[in-house]
Amino acid sequence: MATETALGASVGTTRETSGFRHWSALRNAAILLVAWEVLGRFKLVAGGALPAPTEVLIRFWSDRGDYPAHILATFQGASLGFLIGNGLAILAGILFAVSPVAARLGRGLNVAIFALPPIAISPILVLTFSGMTPRVVLAALGCYFVTMSATVTGISQTDRRMLDVVRAYGGGRLALLRLVEIRAALPAILAGLRVAAPAAVLGSILAEFGGGGRFGLGAYLIGSLGRADPARLWGIGLAATAMALIAYGIFALIEARLTRSTRAVTVAATPPGIRSEGSWLSTIAITLASITLPFLVWWLLLKVLGTPAMIAKTPAGVFDYLFLAPSATSAQTRLLAALGQTLPMTLIGMAAGLAFAFLLALASVVRPGIVRSFMPVALVTQTMPLVALTPLLVLLLGRGPSVILWITISVTFFPAFVTLAQGLGMVSRGALDVVRAYGASPFTQLRLVSIPASLPYLFAAMRLAVPRALLGVMIAEWLATGTGLGNLLNQSRGYLDYGMIWTVAVVSVLISVLFYQIVIVIERHVLRKRGMQPAV
């Protein structure tokens, strides 16, 4: 009994909304707030670097004149990016769903976009574009993958019988799309938009850090860093969080209105499914083309924009910088040294993030109440700009491996947790009943049934965790430790070392894609052995 209700609540699909549950959620939130207030008031955490909620509120009130312009600017960047990114994503999703060849060709580009670490491409966007454009582009990129995959999934799950009806009356490809597929995909697309909305807000804020504009919550945060005023920073961070949550809530509402169905909050981390069709020769050709496409797009974009070659490095420019130029040896040495610091931490961080997500998902089965009250804190960690928390983090954790590890866990665990919890929730009731009938404890149920059965979701969670782990490590290196790729990127910006800025961006994307592909290979192997299908 406890199992399914707990999971329902933790993954966001409410199956039971009794008054008691509302009360216990409120009670937990109140306990949390009071504890935070006490910790803040009496300066119990990091010598007062954690402000009490009332201090944050008071500060927010006295700063109220500043906020409207900043919120408006962030809203503009985020909403424009949201429109453009999702428009393209839905079109691309339809194209990929309709044409398997296009899906296979686009695979490289899709994975590359999924794996782009915002921290690495934000400086490049700022170099290449001006004004609001970097914000819009980063917001759009944040939306694209989620909505594109949701569209593909939605269309490919259309009821075959409906398609047959339209076909029987002589409906062509367009009629199928218009009358059946897009309508059938609507709930999935709306679920995608819901997850994309906060991503657009965060994308805009991230680009504001480096964009040099005067307005926007990101710009406000940067301007306020020098004031040593944690209450202000928390106020800005919470304003950003509120924006993201409101955006999420609006689309959740629209979705509920339009579709009146409950759906999982997660969205696939796999690009559209590829069924190998045709000869191995055409398979190789398409795979090669799919790998080349991202590089081609990169090159074409720079040509079209006409950005000077000194700032904007083409693929050839990066190759030249890294292998042919007189400074190539020095560049290689610095890059390898940085990778030597970043890669091990990425692997450890990813493992730790996944382990934490896994434990949390298990706990949500065994001890649902505790996990539920932890969720508000977890949500805030997902939307709070980390730069606002840096002083707190370094005061609590120092500037060694532990701060990298914790930042990486906080960046990694949430999507992985949601996916895992969903997987545990989908375990067949019948299989559980068998062991329960033999008197198995919750732990034995987990060990014998739930964990093995949710293996596909574990791999889906790993795929989600890969690029985020690298992102987390780079953020920590940039803000706290001054090591590895994150620091190399930051320093290269200061030294106008454009070649290195591009190299770090490219290398970080390649690493993410490589890890992602490794996970997919292992996943296929393991699941095939067990006769399972990958979770989408």
Next chain:
Amino acid sequence: MHLSLNRRHFMGLMGAAATMPMMGRMASAATPFNFQASWINDAEFAGYFLAADKGYYKEAGLELEYLSGGPDVIPESSIIAGKADLTLTTPDTTIKAIVEQGAPFKIIGAQYQKNPIGIVSLAKNPIKEPKDLIGKTLAVPPVNVISVEAMLKISGVDRAQVNIVPYAYDPTPLIKGEIDASVDFTTNVPFTIKQAGEEATSFLLYDFGFTIFNDTVVVTEETLKAKRKEIVAFLKASRKGWDENLADPTAYPKTFADTWFKGTGRSLENEVYFNTAQKPLIENAKGVFSMSEEAIAANIEALAAVGITAKRDHFDTTVLEEV
């Protein structure tokens, strides 16, 4: 005379004007001129704000577009990309880019005769000279690491004996004692620390051998050729703004509160403190922005200590002679 232009003719004329820049400039009353600042809008740029508010750029025939900077904005990138005609930089990074990447930059002036960057620490745990840093943790913005390494080397302090960590421009870790000192503008941070109830002590890197300018006025060689007249006009108007602002550093910041400073999240008192503290670093007997031969030589010498081979040729003093 009545001129009627349809859209196509108008575009054609615009095209012709673009191919003949001299004509275009003579014809129009104010020439667009884009200025990329090196930081968010604070007192560091008070002189330019004043000149803009009082219409000095307009009088000089310029339509000024002011682009704010920030921690992640690379000012030099704006002039390479053609977003800006003129910018303010730190000379070490600019000259490094000229020497190592062949960037076509010319330094034509310097706002700060003495670089305001220094080592800031708490009075209760004071760092009064480079030697005090031995065994201590120093937070340095990644951009300034070379400057700090130069100062340590010049002062005979082993780099390995100082624990250098990234500085994200938030003084909280310093106030809470997580780090012993940070590298920041001494014209600004001591005020913030005082606000937080602590007393700060600081020294300039400049006073310990790292004798460089800051906010050096930089243009590309191409712009210098094509827009020399406008550059001279900009410097002239800006100097006028600075002179007036520095005459009484407390007078003008308040006039920017609801315009230039709006939304930066900094207090007016902070800007007045900054404006007052920067006065001796900017003032110059030969006029704001001037670069004396001795000062240029001192820059070249200091940069040599970090392995940046600056040349006299990277500085161009002839533009200011026309101001």
